Amino acid sequence: MTGNLSEDLCVSVVYPTRDRAHFLRRSLEALLANERLPDEIVVADQSRTDATRRLVASFNDPRLVHVPSGESGLSRGRNAGIRASRFPIVGFLDDDCIPARDWVSLALETIRQFPESSVFIGEVFRNEDDDPDKIPVGLPERLLHLQGANDPWRLGPTGGNSFFRKCVFEKVGLFDPLLGQGSDFPGAEDGDMVYRVLRHGLQATYSNAIRCVHLGWRNDDENIQNGYNYGMGVGAMLAKYAALGDYYPIGVIFPRRFLFRYLSLPCHLALGNGKKFQRNLKWCQGIAEGFRKWRRLNESLTK
DSSP states (O other): OOSOHHHHTOEEEEEEESSOHHHHHHHHHHHTTSSSOOSEEEEEEOOSSSHHHHHHHHHOOTTEEEEEOSOOSHHHHHHHHHHHOOSSEEEEEOTTEEEOTTHHHHHHHHHHHOTTEEEEEEEEEEETTOOGGGOOOSOOOOEEEEESSOOGGGGOOOTTEEEEETHHHHHHOSOOTTBSTTSSBOSOHHHHHHHHHHHTTOEEEEEEEEEEEEEOOSOHHHHHHHHHHHHHHHHHHHHHHHHTTOOHIIIIIHHHHTHHHHHTHHHHHHHTOHHHHHHHHHHHHHHHHHHHHHHHHHHHHHO
16 A cells, blocks of 8 residues: 555445435444444435435535436446545445444454455345344454455455445446446346456455445345346356456356356255245346347447
8 A cells, every 4th residue: 555544544435326215324324323434425326206315415414425326227326436436445335234333444444454455345244134233243353365367256245345445446447337236237246346356466355344234125036036137147247258258257157156056956946945946046047148138239239
């Protein structure tokens, strides 16, 4: 790390959001109760009503910056937040994630500890009780560093609980606007971004000290459908890099990370595990459809 230490560790936190002011309120309240507050909170608002704008104004906090956008999609929201951010560290929270009270301070402590890393991924706990006070504390520290050709899902990755050095985006580009919820391929924008970071020879770090809880607001059927969405993003990512002549994702990441979902289908069916069968089937269908759809898109663009 270069330059003045305190200046380098000023942080902007970006929230991409669309018509979910009720979730955003809970997350903002938890963030503003942190031991160490962010220097800036950018709310990239794609909402169709003014509920989010009014919510942001109700906090009457100069750290909060409302950035309206006529676009849609998680990646486009994050990109709008990156462009609007003013500080060299950019953190990301999804509007349905509740940060731990030491979320900012422990993230910055990790960033200080590993100046050679460019990206920092935290742990997202699933809490069906929607109780942010149940975020585990005192866990044994787990760290993982990756660099070069590698599987980004070894780090999670969880784009909704992550910190980036802003200079990274100058090297690898912004989030792919075709990937992520609300886009043509509604998933894997975080895996794609971390893969690009690693592909450029930069180091990414996972730390379970950077903790938040994801509110369990989806029912079983919605979670199964969401697997299809994320699978579409994974399939698109595989096709994207294959078209660029990079076969590591499809040749290494796919068999290591996702092939088991295909192989498990007969077992779940034979054992009568209906939910697991449906969950993995939707993932498989999504991966296949995302791969086919990206190839058709790429072929149409190259004609």
